[in-house]
Amino acid sequence: MKKKNLIIFGTRPEAIKMAPLVKAFKKTDTFDTRVCVTAQHREMLDQVLDFFEITPDYDLDLMKPGQNLYGLTATIITNLQPILEEFQPDFVYVHGDTTTTMSASIAAFYSGAKICHVEAGLRTFNKHSPFPEEINRTVTGHVADYHFAPTQTSFDNLKNEGIKENNISITGNTVIDALLESVPRADLIEDKEVDYLKKELDFSKRIILVTGHRRENHGQGFINICEALKQISISEEDVQIVYPVHLNPKVQKPVYEILGSQENIKLIAPLAYPAFVWLMNKAELVITDSGGVQEEAPSLGKPVLVMRDTTERPEAVEAGTVILVGTDPEKIVHEAIDLLNNSERYKLMSKLHNPYGDGKACERIVTYIENLSK
Ligand code: UD1
Ligand code: UDP
8 A cells, every 4th residue: 555645834935845845756656645735824825836736635724814823823733633534644744844834743743643854953042033933843853753954954953952863864955946946947937927027127226135024023123124125225226125025914014114115115915936036036135034035045146134143044154145134224234235335245145055955855855755665
């Protein structure tokens, strides 16, 4: 009998990073592989499912506007019970550090399935940053049976926490698998959003691409971020700031209120993955608090200012592509303006780096599980 895989995810970044794994498992006929989405995100998840042509076998459809962590955590666990009991997977795959990840790993543990953690071992060692993701990832790491660490650093973190070396595999990050598949497709496909960007944006100006959504930046952090972007747009007239705004109301409100009518700043809806990758390729500078973007930008040779005080992805900081600027407006403005005007420094920061993988992470994960199943 074929071994049964259940791949569970719920948010945009998990979907992007799990899509190539779904494909890789479906290519083999060794497993019966099914996909379950919690739909912790809805529109932003569906954009990814559409692009990668994934039709989930189970869709819990859980997103509520302005949802909170208590309700979401509880409802994911209870809603997974009937699926786990009916399908009885041998292996459950979770990704990274979201509420879906942690809750699904607990539910899978109750079911008796073996838990496979993709993107395991990243740590800041500060439980409040990123919040609640540092704890989500750590809890998942201690519930999981098999750990797919993207880098040597994440492998070492797990080993130092007492995880058995034999159960950890360094695979690279599946985000690079997704990126390498999407860069050529983004250029080739007739993409409505790419057409829209070509019409709406002023490519005679230098593009700064911005994203932001972290909970620890909600409130004053976002006000600071918006004030910094405003100052950059005023002082650098040959720059256009493009910001696809996350759908979280705690992000939408300050961003549209402070930047909605600012010249040289274009606020747009979240972009589907190929259009976002296309735009990142065209950008001169990326300013973000996103985890995934920190991994993609070095592979595209784009300097990144990260609006966080800590990062669980130190590799690109060490490689010199990423600078942590926190949410201090003066620091953000100073670093952005210096980079835009100091070509030597810009050149140094925009060298291509690939600390996060070679595009073969999913192949390695499939082989690892095949070997276990022999
Ligand atoms: C979640 C993850 C975070 C991840 C981020 C990626 C947790 C605790 N946080 O944060 O780790 O980096 O996703 O984006 O798991 N919303 C929509 N439509 C969507 C998506 C979100 O309307 O497609 C709105 C809803 O009002 C929702 C709110 O955003 O309630 C917050 O979503 P939630 O998943 O709870 O938190 P994120 O901040 O998106
Ligand atoms: N992304 C996207 N459209 C956008 C903004 C980001 O497809 O408008 C992609 C981006 O390329 C990256 C991922 O979404 O792969 C990052 O998601 P997010 O910042 O929401 O979450 P994080 O990575 O911080 O968990």
